[in-house]
Amino acid sequence: MTTPLEGLPPDFALRDEDVPAAPERGDEPGRALPLTVVRSLCDALPLLESMASRDFRVAVELIIDTGRRPDEICQLAWDCTRQDSDGGWLLIYDNIKEQRLGRELPITEATANLIHEQKRVARGRFPHTDPRELKLLAHVRRNPRGVHGLVEDTLASWHREWVDSLPPMITPEGQEFLKEDIVPYSHRHTYAQRHADAGVPVDVLSELMDHRSLAVTQTYYRVSAVRRREAVDTVARHQLDRHGAPAWREAQTLLDGQRARYARQAISQVAVPFGSCEEPSNVQAGGGACPFRWQCGGCDHFRTDASYLPELKAYVDELRRTKERVLAATGLDDWARERALPSEEENARVKHLIARVEDDLDQLTDTERHELEEAITLVRRSRRVVSLGMPHGRQPSPNLRLERP
Numbered sequence: 001m002t003t004p005l006e007g008l009p010p011d012f013a014l015r016d017e018d019v020p021a022a023p024e025r026g027d028e029p030g031r032a033l034p035l036t037v038v039r040s041l042c043d044a045l046p047l048l049e050s051m052a053s054r055d056f057r058v059a060v061e062l063i064i065d066t067g068r069r070p071d072e073i074c075q076l077a078w079d080c081t082r083q084d085s086d087g088g089w090l091l092i093y094d095n096i097k098e099q100r101l102g103r104e105l106p107i108t109e110a111t112a113n114l115i116h117e118q119k120r121v122a123r124g125r126f127p128h129t130d131p132r133e134l135k136l137l138a139h140v141r142r143n144p145r146g147v148h149g150l151v152e153d154t155l156a157s158w159h160r161e162w163v164d165s166l167p168p169m170i171t172p173e174g175q176e177f178l179k180e181d182i183v184p185y186s187h188r189h190t191y192a193q194r195h196a197d198a199g200v201p202v203d204v205l206s207e208l209m210d211h212r213s214l215a216v217t218q219t220y221y222r223v224s225a226v227r228r229r230e231a232v233d234t235v236a237r238h239q240l241d242r243h244g245a246p247a248w249r250e251a252q253t254l255l256d257g258q259r260a261r262y263a264r265q266a267i268s269q270v271a272v273p274f275g276s277c278e279e280p281s282n283v284q285a286g287g288g289a290c291p292f293r294w295q296c297g298g299c300d301h302f303r304t305d306a307s308y309l310p311e312l313k314a315y316v317d318e319l320r321r322t323k324e325r326v327l328a329a330t331g332l333d334d335w336a337r338e339r340a341l342p343s344e345e346e347n348a349r350v351k352h353l354i355a356r357v358e359d360d361l362d363q364l365t366d367t368e369r370h371e372l373e374e375a376i377t378l379v380r381r382s383r384r385v386v387s388l389g390m391p392h393g394r395q396p397s398p399n400l401r402l403e404r405p
């Protein structure tokens with residue numbers, strides 16, 4: 001009979017570094033909250049303050065804003081911010097789970113202000129405690145010096161009670177979201193998913209999440225791809241041709257067939273400044289070979305939708321400015337002036353498209369409009385800005401901090 005260590009030399013030893021690290025758990029994607037649910041929670045933060053206390057409200061707000069684990073927020077030191085060389089604010093926290101202390105996370109000015117206000121409140125409550133020992137969110141019982149942070153379980157209980165007291169949460173698809181799936185940790189998933197959806201590079205998000213393994217962060221991008229596909233489908237249902245007529249047939253073609261549909265759309269269209277082009281030779285050339293000198297507004301191969309509304313409006317403005325400039329210019333031959341002037345037809349066509357898109361939006365119910373707006377936000381974030389020498393509106397940079405009441 002053999003024993004487990006039989007045959008090994010007497011000086012055999014296992015050191016700590018020989019033991020492989022346990023896999024990172026707890027950051028599984030797919031558990032992020034829909035934006036509509038997070039918005040409802042943000043609107044209801046004052047209720048949490050009246051049910052529990054200001055500290056619990058600030059704790060939840062900080063978890064939403066920073067995506068830190070609940071215990072990391074509960075144990076924040078009183079002096080937990082610093083400014084970097086550019087004047088931006090950093091949150092200093094301990095990654096308790098991984099035993100990595102003194103980590104730094106960039107935060108917005110609004111989140112920094114929230115922390116600074118809380119610092120003032122905590123200092124006022126415990127004026128004689130050494131600031132190095134004081135917690136930002138000190139619990140109230142048996143803690144006369146404020147050196148103990150909120151208890152994570154108590155935070156979870158108040159969070160549960162608060163969420164259960166709220167009206168039903170409705171998803172963008174119009175379904176009721178299960179309240180038992182809304183726990184403090186959900187805000188960390190939501191933070192990660194929001195950044196992945198906004199196109200933050202995976203290595204940057206991995207740093208922000210303080211993940212040890214890039215593979216854990218990458219899973220949020222797989223979910224993101226699915227969500228983008230769904231968003232593209234939603235927007236495609238509202239696609240219009242150059243006359244402003246619904247391009248339903250084409251949209252339906254895109255919607256047919258499960259996985260192939262996205263790939264088909266990706267290869268059968270190419271982006272132009274305020275819509276897309278389906279002209280095969282131009283698509284094949286990646287958008288650089290328009291046979292008609294990019295007269296998209298008058299071309300049968302052109303498609304647009306509500307997600308291009310800002311670019312369409314910017315283009316009308318640009319046409320007006322160009323007209324004024326050309327008419328005021330001196331030193332232009334008549335034929336050159338005539339060619340440089342934007343045509344009235346083009347102006348009228350783009351204005352008509354804007355009216356049709358707005359009309360289309362007016363027909364929607366509140367739920368449909370909400371669903372479309374979310375899809376548009378997602379689609380625009382991942383959209384490449386196209387110029388082709390034509391004017392375009394700037395893509396708004398994503399503001400990842402959700403509004404507060």
Ligand code: SF4
Pocket residue numbers: 272276277278279282290291292293294295296297299300301302303
């Ligand atoms: S005019 Fe615009 S839509 Fe038509 S083929 Fe050229 S790029 Fe495509």
